[in-house]
Amino acid sequence: MSVITIKDKRFSASISAETIQKEVKRVADEINRDFAGKEPLFLSVLNGAFMFSADLMKHITIPCEISFVKLASYQGVTSTGRIKEVFGLNEDLTDRVVIILEDIVDTGQTMQHLLESLGARHPKEIHIATLLLKPDKLKVALNVEYVAMNIPNDFIVGYGLDYDGMGRNYPEIYTICDSDES
DSSP states (O other): OOEEEETTEEEEEEEOHHHHHHHHHHHHHHHHHHTTTOOOEEEEEETTTHHHHHHHHTTOOSOOEEEEEEEEEEETTEEEEEEEEEEOOOSOOTTOEEEEEEEEESSSHHHHHHHHHHHTTOOSEEEEEEEEEOGGGOOSOOOOOEEEEEOOSOOEEBTTBOBTTBOTTOSSEEEEOGGGOO
16 A cells, blocks of 8 residues: 555555565664674563564574563654653563664654663663664664664654554554645
8 A cells, every 4th residue: 555544644655564674684683693692681662662573573583581661652643742651661670681672763752761761770781772763853862773764754654653543553654644744
């Protein structure tokens, strides 16, 4: 499908499922190389990163664990600027290597909140892997070491990303049509 409609918005296909899978595998290969001999804990940020995390983990060959945390900062097509932790992590992070798996880093405020929260649990290292990065929208300095793709500031859906809870199920990524942007 080249154009989809979700609720009151139209979106056009912008990143194919094949491109996504190729870039996810590339990131997994980099992580496998960089963390050989370590046993990281992957921390997937729900709901958006579930597809990225699942596909990435299929290519991870090093010993590891995965856990999940749920944070929210979006309402509709805009960030609320407030981050609330819906449910958290039960694992002991003391002296652990943690790799955060995120669907998209745009302003960086959600990630900064998560880094502060995790830092209080005394991990040995914290690394960030994201499917998508909006470098022009970053408001905080972050070291995002593993980026599958840089994208412009457009609002997107698909491959785990949503518009008001809808659209996560598409295997490709769609960008909001120009006439629909607010």
